[in-house]
Amino acid sequence: MHPELGAVLDARPPAKGWLRRLGRLIAAWGHDPPTDSGTLERQIESYRRGYPRFSAVIAADDSFCLCRRFSNLRSRLLLLKQDKLSVLEKKINEVDEWEPRALFLGKSRCDVNQERLSLLAEADERLADYDLFVERTSRMLSSRLAGSRARVSLQNWVSSNGCIAREETEYLQYARDLISLAPAKDGAMASLESRVEDIFIRFFKGFLQVIALRRLRGLAALPQKPCKLRAIRIFESQFEQTRDENALTRAIEIAQMAVSAxxxxxxxxxxxxxxxxxxxxxxxxxxxxxxxxxxxxxxxxxxxxxxxxxxxxxxxxxxxxxxxxxxxxxxxxxxxxxxxxxxxxxxTNAHDEVKRAGRLDNLGILLRRQYEQSKDAGVLDGAIKASRESVSLTPPGYIELGSRRSTLSSLLSMQFEHTKNPSYLDEAIQEGETAMGLTPQGHSERLDMLNNLRNKYQLRHIKTGDQNDVDSAIRLAGEAIRLMEEDAAQRSPDLVNLTELFRRRYNLFKETQDLDEAIRIIGQITESMSERDSD
Structure with a gap:
């Protein structure tokens, strides 16, 4: 046995006999047979932050495939569809009640009452939709509710990584509305596993460590990497669930031992x-x-x-x-x-355009940082080339497309500052507007995009005096300020900038409402700063 591993095993907390036996049983349940060690496993961290990485986490375990069934919304739609059919039924009954020709009621082939025929046709169409909706709802309501362990694990992962917009992960908070798409395990075995795990977590805080360390016995003698990686993942899972940094430290220690062995x-x-x-x-x-x-x-x-x-x-x-x-x-x-x-x-494989686009975007960002350090025009040209290719390879509708166009816009603006060629500034504004159109409200990068695009419009207005540019700058500045929190320290610089824009437009057109708006904003800044000083 590896000497460092032996020390870790000896240092684990003592366990009662029955706990030790149950620990061996649980470890055996989760112990997969060795697999071929020559296959490289892509780590979740290798995916880009955001939906690529979140999707990889969900795909890593079937139990993470959770979705809402929207019970309240389904109930409301069911009630509305049912009520519309009830209204139709009532109308048909009234038409029958007031039918003057009894023959039409006794022989449908002779019935030429257009109102009744129209109502029956509409009822047939609505019933078909109603029946289909009832069947779909029945299937959803009979689906298995999501387990709390999977839901809490996903919530912990989202909280610790912070790469998905908060409102887009709120679905995990609807515990009674979440269903699992994974096939159900054997009921008796799943129940036994859950109960035993609950007992261990309650009475034995070293539960996960014992499983991981038991799997690591004979580490130096086993060439297969899967058992080592599983042990590391167990400690990382404990960190996800408990936020105990000691678990992450233990995962690192085991990874270091695995490398040494x-x-x-x-x-x-x-x-x-x-x-x-x-x-x-x-x-x-x-x-x-x-x-x-x-x-x-x-x-x-x-x-x-x-x-x-x-x-x-x-x-x-x-x-x-x-x-x-x-x-x-x-x-x-x-x-x-x-x-x-x-x-x-x-x-990168030339046919893997999505992966190549992401790596080109990363290269463009790094080259931009290098240009900011060196001011080498060749570095900036390389950054723009990489960014253009990244944008061209990114599929329409891809979640990262707006961000990548925004990166290209910033690089083109830098090129304008370097060359003074106005065509670069025009293209930068065009790319910035396109990026804004692709970026939804609430996106974490939208505020930065608004401010960057506003600066470009403001710069072009200074160069050309175009009225439309100052109007666009005011519009973007106003939206950016609305996105900020009510914090004077955060809002004041942008409010000052907005005041300057209103002043510029007043100088162009002498409209008193622009001057009044500038004065109002100055008063708002003064009041906010006074309140902060008093606090």
Whole structure:
């Protein structure tokens, strides 16, 4: 046994005999047979933040496939459809009651009462729709309700990652309305597993650790990586459920032991290195410790040395290098991030346009940061080229398209500032407007897009004096201010900018309402700042 692993096993909390036996039983339930270790498993963290990563989490476990059945809405629609049929039924009865020709009621072939025929035809159409809706509703109501464990696990993941808009994950809060799309497990076994797990969690806080550590026995002797990765995931799951940082620390320790126990030429080693790198990155996001981001970068680069260029690790490594540069570390981190991002683009299958578009977008963003440092025109040209190709490869309706067009807009604006060619500013505004149209209300990036586009309109107005530009700038500034919280410190700079825009429009057209609006906003700024000072 690996010496460090033995120390961890010996340090686990003691358990009573019956708890120990149940622990072995639970561990056996979840223990899959070894699989081929030569297949690379794509880590969830390798997907882009947002719906790509959230979808990967849901796809990782059938129990996470949850959706609402909309019971209240279905009930309301059912009542409305039922009532419309009741009204039709009443009308048909009234027509029959007032029918003067009894023959029409006794022989339908002779019935030429157009009102009755029309009502019956409408009733037939509505009944067909009603029957179909009743069948669909019956199927939904007979579906299995979602389990609380899966729902809470997803909520914890969303809370800790923060990459999906809050209003778009509110469905997880409707506990009594969520159903599971996964096939039901054996009822007796599922009930037994749940009860035993509840007992362990209640009486034995080291429950998950015991399962993980038991699976790690003989780590040095087993070449297969699946058992090691499962143990790491168990501790990470405990962290998701409890937010106990000790669980994440234990996952990192086990990943480090797994790497140490892997032979240098083992096909599992680069995957374990990348797993360790991702866990260190997660710890950095929690603690902000420089040593964690440095360790994450170093481990990812070590994984690269033993991998073919067709994997996703160069892309992940570039993102980690960029984070390291953000911490005001050596600027060489940014240069290495650009190199890794270019390698990731070059290694992407030409037919995988969605993945290539995402990596080109990342390359363009990194090149923009490099241009901001170096002011090298060639770097800016490369950033624009990468961003244009990213936009052209992104499918229409793709969730990231608005963000990528906004990136291109910013790069074109930089090109205008460098070359003073107005065509770049015109194109930047056009791309910015397109990005705004693709970005829904409530999106986390919409406020930044509004302010950036407003600045471009304001800049073009200063250059050309075009009235339409100042009107557009005022419109965008107003929307941006409405999106902000009622916080003077956050709103005041934009309110001052809006005042300047109204002043400019007043100087152009001498309309007193613009001057009045500027004065009103100045009063609002003064009042807000006075309230903040008094607090």
């Amino acid at each position: 892997s032979p240098p030429n083992s096909p599992a080693r680069p995957v374990l290195l990348n797993t360790l790198s991702n866990k260190l990155l997660r710890q950095y996001k929690i603690s902000g410790g420089i040593e964690h981001i440095r360790g994450s970068v170093a481990t990812a680069e070590e994984a690269l040395d033993s991998l073919p260029p067709s994997t996703c690790i160069p892309h992940n490594c570039a993102s980690k290098l960029d984070l390291a540069f953000d911490r005001n570390l050596d600027s060489q981190y940014l240069l290495r991030a650009v190199i890794m991002a270019q390698e990731a683009v070059d290694s």
